[in-house]
Amino acid sequence: xxxxxxxxxxxxxxxxxxxxxxxxxxxxxxxxxxxxxxxxxxxxxxxxxxxxxxxxxxxxxxxxxxxxxxxxxxxxxxxxxxxxxxxxxxxxxxxxxxxxxxxxxxxxxxxxxxxxxxxxxxxxxxxxxxxxxxxxxxxxxxxxxxxxxxxxxxxxxxxxxxxxxxxxxxxxxxxxxxxxxxxxxxxxxxxxxxxxxxxxxxxxxxxxxxxxxxxxxxxxxxxxxxxxxxxxxxxxxxx
Numbered sequence: 614x615x616x617x618x619x620x621x622x623x624x625x626x627x628x629x630x631x632x633x634x635x636x637x638x639x640x641x642x643x644x645x646x647x648x649x650x651x652x653x654x655x656x657x658x659x660x661x662x663x664x665x666x667x668x669x670x671x672x673x674x675x676x677x678x679x680x681x682x683x684x685x686x687x688x689x690x691x692x693x694x695x696x697x698x699x700x701x702x703x704x705x706x707x708x709x710x711x712x713x714x715x716x717x718x719x720x721x722x723x724x725x726x727x728x729x730x731x732x733x734x735x736x737x738x739x740x741x742x743x744x745x746x747x748x749x750x751x752x753x754x755x756x757x758x759x760x761x762x763x764x765x766x767x768x769x770x771x772x773x774x775x776x777x778x779x780x781x782x783x784x785x786x787x788x789x790x791x792x793x794x795x796x797x798x799x800x801x802x803x804x805x806x807x808x809x810x811x812x813x814x815x816x817x818x819x820x821x822x823x824x825x826x827x828x829x830x831x832x833x834x835x836x837x838x839x840x841x842x843x844x845x846x847x848x849x850x851x852x
Contacts, residue, residue, distance in 0.1 A: 628692040630669035640684045654683035654762040678819040714836035719788045723775045732772040747815045753829040765794035784840035797826035
């Protein structure tokens with residue numbers, strides 16, 4: 614507990630807005646994003662972005678979640694910086710092997726739902742945004758802001774990646790879906806997706822009004838898994 618013996622107010626607690634501002638500026642620099650670019654990705658006006666950075670996360674937590682997503686950071690990383698080592702530094706497996714996943718194995722993994730990354734064709738280069746997604750009848754779907762960074766244009770060719778890494782076991786897998794995006798406007802289809810979203814708990818973490826459902830019809834699904842050869846891994850050699 615923070616106390617003062619001189620009768621004054623206790624010192625402030627919580628994330629330091631100045632530190633958060635430095636992390637945002639550093640991340641923008643690495644991603645070559647202007648302040649206006651970041652505001653567009655986060656779905657807010659540049660003036661509001663500047664106000665949020667000055668006010669700190671207690672003012673609008675959902676706004677900072679949107680900023681974190683636009684920068685490709687987790688919420689704790691944005692507020693406090695990295696406290697854990699990057700993934701993939703757990704050491705090499707004893708007998709590593711790379712295995713190509715079958716279609717069934719790919720769908721079995723991504724059907725667990727959760728968070729994936731949508732890659733959109735933009736200028737000057739592709740934009741990659743993390744989104745909460747669900748699977749419905751062999752298609753991927755996610756909900757977003759109509760003019761946000763993840764709002765793929767109808768008919769756009771997109772890619773969607775889901776992966777998992779286990780540093781303890783030095784293993785992991787990655788599934789890449791390529792296909793065509795479209796917007797879901799049919800009331801019955803929207804209602805179905807909303808029911809699935811509630812059932813699976815895949816609501817967008819950033820919150821806010823995100824009424825646009827984007828659906829991806831796959832053209833191709835590929836996946837790979839890396840791990841060690843052995844009786845307990847299910848891997849017997851390269852495929």
